[in-house]
Amino acid sequence: MRVAIGTKNRAKTKAIENVVSTYFNEARYEQFNVSSNVSEQPFSDEETRQGAINRAVNTLKASGADLNFGLEGGVREMDGVMYCCNWGALALKDGTMITSAGATFILPKEIADQLRDGKELGPVMDEYTNEIGTRHNSGAIGVFTANLVDRTEMFEHIVKLLIGQYIFHNSLTK
Numbered sequence: 446m447r448v449a450i451g452t453k454n455r456a457k458t459k460a461i462e463n464v465v466s467t468y469f470n471e472a473r474y475e476q477f478n479v480s481s482n483v484s485e486q487p488f489s490d491e492e493t494r495q496g497a498i499n500r501a502v503n504t505l506k507a508s509g510a511d512l513n514f515g516l517e518g519g520v521r522e523m524d525g526v527m528y529c530c531n532w533g534a535l536a537l538k539d540g541t542m543i544t545s546a547g548a549t550f551i552l553p554k555e556i557a558d559q560l561r562d563g564k565e566l567g568p569v570m571d572e573y574t575n576e577i578g579t580r581h582n583s584g585a586i587g588v589f590t591a592n593l594v595d596r597t598e599m600f601e602h603i604v605k606l607l608i609g610q611y612i613f614h615n616s617l618t619k
């Protein structure tokens with residue numbers, strides 16, 4: 446089975462490989478730097494979900510693989526509170542699109558204000574933590590949950606929901 450991944454971000458690729466290899470041991474993985482065709486910093490659930498779908502479609506076009514994953518991080522506001530939100534999409538060769546959302550958590554006001562000023566969460570987190578590449582490792586979720594959940598684990602849960610729906614979909618179409 447050929448598995449294509451629409452990013453080279455390590456937190457995302459690790460999550461996909463960890464979960465897919467649990468259920469399909471013959472999987473071969475390929476990574477593609479595809480566009481999400483949405484803002485670098487999506488600002489709603491709708492835009493974040495669309496980014497994940499676009500990545501999955503663009504990955505399918507580039508690869509022709511059996512499973513094509515798109516994972517996207519974004520933010521959304523409710524009652525003046527800014528949350529980080531996360532979406533995943535799995536595109537199949539027959540045109541089927543499977544989607545799922547993941548964990549949501551609060552971004553502190555000092556982070557939220559910088560995003561409202563047009564900055565991207567990735568660089569803002571690097572400045573906040575004084576580290577390079579937070580988005581490839583623990584991520585904002587790790588920093589703001591005392592590392593109880595890191596970015597890989599958060600995406601693993603989304604990928605598990607996608608694979609579970611894929612297995613269910615196959616059981617209906619067989």
Ligand SMILES: O=P(O)(O)OP(=O)(O)OP(=O)(O)OC[C@H]1O[C@@H](n2cnc3c(O)ncnc32)[C@H](O)[C@@H]1O
Nearest residue numbers: 452454485486517518565566567570580584585586
């Ligand atoms: O290379 P890609 O796949 O684009 O990975 P990314 O880390 O940029 O992730 P997204 O594009 O999905 O996320 C949109 C923006 O939000 C940032 N972001 C999202 N979740 C984050 C997290 O947990 N920690 C740090 N930055 C995060 C990210 O760096 C981008 O600036």
Ligand SMILES: [Mg+2]
Nearest residue numbers: 481485486567
């Ligand atoms: Mg990005």
